[in-house]
Amino acid sequence: MKFDLIIEALAGHDSSGRVGKIIKEAGDAIKPNDIIFTIESGKGTVNFISKYQGVIEALNIDEGDVVKKNQVVGSVEGEKQVSQNINNIGENIKKHAYSFGITKPACKKYEVDVAVIGGGPGGYVAAIRAAQGGLKVLLVEEDKLGGTCLNYGCIPTKALVSSSEFLDKIKNAYEFGLDIGSINVCMSKIIERKNTVVNNLVSGIEHLMKSHKIEYINGKATVKDENTITVVNKNHDAVISYKSLIIATGSKPFMLPIEGSDDADILTSKELLELAEIPKSLTIIGGGVIGMEFAFIYNALGTEVKVIEFLPQILNILDEDAVACIREAAEEKGIKIYESTSATAIKTALDGSKIVELKANEITQYITSEKVAIAVGRKANIDSLDLDLLNVKLNEKKNGIEVDEFMRTSSPNIYAIGDVTNKIQLAHVASHQGIVAVDHILGKGRAMNYDLVPSVIFTSPEAGLVGITEKEALNRGIAYIKGVFPLIANGKAHTMGETKGFVKLIADKSSRKILGGSIVGAHASDMISTISNLIASGKDIDSESHVIYPHPTVAESIHEALLDLDDKAIHFAK
Numbered sequence: 001m002k003f004d005l006i007i008e009a010l011a012g013h014d015s016s017g018r019v020g021k022i023i024k025e026a027g028d029a030i031k032p033n034d035i036i037f038t039i040e041s042g043k044g045t046v047n048f049i050s051k052y053q054g055v056i057e058a059l060n061i062d063e064g065d066v067v068k069k070n071q072v073v074g075s076v077e078g079e080k081q082v083s084q085n086i087n088n089i090g091e092n093i094k095k096h097a098y099s100f101g102i103t104k105p106a107c108k109k110y111e112v113d114v115a116v117i118g119g120g121p122g123g124y125v126a127a128i129r130a131a132q133g134g135l136k137v138l139l140v141e142e143d144k145l146g147g148t149c150l151n152y153g154c155i156p157t158k159a160l161v162s163s164s165e166f167l168d169k170i171k172n173a174y175e176f177g178l179d180i181g182s183i184n185v186c187m188s189k190i191i192e193r194k195n196t197v198v199n200n201l202v203s204g205i206e207h208l209m210k211s212h213k214i215e216y217i218n219g220k221a222t223v224k225d226e227n228t229i230t231v232v233n234k235n236h237d238a239v240i241s242y243k244s245l246i247i248a249t250g251s252k253p254f255m256l257p258i259e260g261s262d263d264a265d266i267l268t269s270k271e272l273l274e275l276a277e278i279p280k281s282l283t284i285i286g287g288g289v290i291g292m293e294f295a296f297i298y299n300a301l302g303t304e305v306k307v308i309e310f311l312p313q314i315l316n317i318l319d320e321d322a323v324a325c326i327r328e329a330a331e332e333k334g335i336k337i338y339e340s341t342s343a344t345a346i347k348t349a350l351d352g353s354k355i356v357e358l359k360a361n362e363i364t365q366y367i368t369s370e371k372v373a374i375a376v377g378r379k380a381n382i383d384s385l386d387l388d389l390l391n392v393k394l395n396e397k398k399n400g401i402e403v404d405e406f407m408r409t410s411s412p413n414i415y416a417i418g419d420v421t422n423k424i425q426l427a428h429v430a431s432h433q434g435i436v437a438v439d440h441i442l443g444k445g446r447a448m449n450y451d452l453v454p455s456v457i458f459t460s461p462e463a464g465l466v467g468i469t470e471k472e473a474l475n476r477g478i479a480y481i482k483g484v485f486p487l488i489a490n491g492k493a494h495t496m497g498e499t500k501g502f503v504k505l506i507a508d509k510s511s512r513k514i515l516g517g518s519i520v521g522a523h524a525s526d527m528i529s530t531i532s533n534l535i536a537s538g539k540d541i542d543s544e545s546h547v548i549y550p551h552p553t554v555a556e557s558i559h560e561a562l563l564d565l566d567d568k569a570i571h572f573a574k
Helices: 089-095 123-132 147-152 154-171 187-211 289-300 320-332 427-441 470-476 491-496 524-537 556-564
Strands: 002-006 016-022 035-041 044-049 052-059 066-068 072-080 108-117 137-141 215-218 220-225 228-232 237-247 251-253 281-285 304-308 336-338 342-348 354-360 363-369 371-374 378-380 414-416 455-457 463-467 480-486 502-508 514-520
Touching (some): 002 052, 016 187, 035 052, 035 187, 108 427, 123 137, 123 187, 123 427, 137 237, 154 187, 237 427, 281 289, 281 354, 281 363, 304 363, 320 336, 320 514, 354 371, 414 427, 455 524, 470 480, 470 514, 502 556, 514 524, 514 556, 524 556
Parallel strands (some): 108 137, 108 237, 281 304, 281 371, 304 336
Antiparallel strands (some): 002 072, 016 066, 035 044, 052 072, 220 228, 251 378, 342 354, 354 363, 455 463, 463 514, 480 502
16 A cells, blocks of 8 residues: 655744755665664754555655655655654653664763864854864753854844844835835744854755764753763763864853843843744843844834943944934934943732833833843853863853963863854854864864954944054053944935945054944945955055955945045045
8 A cells, every 4th residue: 555755843933944964865675663764953953754554655855955845756666664743742741761662772881083062153164164174073952052142143133133123124115216105013923033143054064064074963962071072952962072073062042130131031132032922122231233223123124222221322332423423313213311320120010011120320210111122241151060170271251261372271282262152242253262162173274263252233224344443552551543324325325315424544653553443324235245355354555545446336435435544534524
């Protein structure tokens, strides 16, 4: 008798996944409980298990194919032997100690050149770099590949930024000669799109793991000794012996030690990415990068947003002129900003709304909103491993793992990268630290350099900076000159209707070399790399000012800022 092979369930609530390893092929004999192939998705890996005694007649899939729930993937000639749905995860978890109705195999032992704990932008990049270098690599990730950045940070936030920017464009469509009519915001669709973007990228990393033959285990790593870690998950136990270990366990949100901050309904950046409905009002405690990005996102979606910042200015990493531009844009959009203000307590009103107690200049006041989010930074995950067993020391402030310029810890065969070092908590820094660590393992002496780390802020307008800021130059007593070109004098910015912002360059007065730069405005996140290259090249103003930039582009403003270092900007008269 012929039966269709149907994907009846996936991990969690996933509706699609990617075919992993194919165990059985067309023509193979099968019996009940045989694994035919594996399916990997955002919620984990499941085994597609036979319910039949017979022979596989057809299997219409290949490794790497995307498959969906209820999809027919082949056929079997034989007899049905099992009446229950073996692929029903919920039912089998109750009946078995381990997953999907399969008896948990014996402990697996691995011997590798490099073990990596953490599959974020530091960990997975390090793993790929090591595999490219010919090393045998195993990566352990407790949650999802891609880490916080891909699943709960950089990427999903920017997906929401894209939706909010698109909405903002539509709202102003009439300025471009377009009469759109009424606009309806579907939050569930925005979240669905965000999840699709994330899942596609996670699947991409899973594919990279396979293509580089990197052993991947989803589970929590536990330290056994300086050369061994163990992992326990629902599929199998593992003991991993390694020559070198890379710790890339990342960070987690820092919560303020104030009354009410530990309430279950207080939001972090993770929850802000999953709200089913757009809140009518939102108070964000923290006016740094995370707080201000979410402020602009939810403001665009129609939420009344208030931001509380303890420091004298929001986005403290920027110069005041850049902050002033973003602050003005925020206030024009209706975002209320409280600077030099402390949040001292969070209380819940009878109607469920939140009351935040504020203190500024010894004056106490109260603001009310439907939701409250805390975005005051992140702290290293240094408590996720027994570092004493690894003989790994923390830094002087005890807020991160101590590393040298090659990312080595106090234990010579153990490295640490990314947020867990608490050097600079940026995804691209973690990735580069991973490359530096692996290169050192491979015998290359490339040291980590933090002088040219660019930062981008996805507010509206965007901001980017690299090298030293003007306030840093002043604090260091550096004799400098600056060139500033406003986007209101840029033709492309006018065509886009985005004339807020400027490009600013800082150069050494004596050597005339570029020391730093800031951009506020359209495409700042993309253009800042050009200034990074200007600084890295070590060339002076005279040579760089002769580089030809295409017209019409916003990037021309960089050239004009170069010219303005000598007060010779063409398209702007002071």
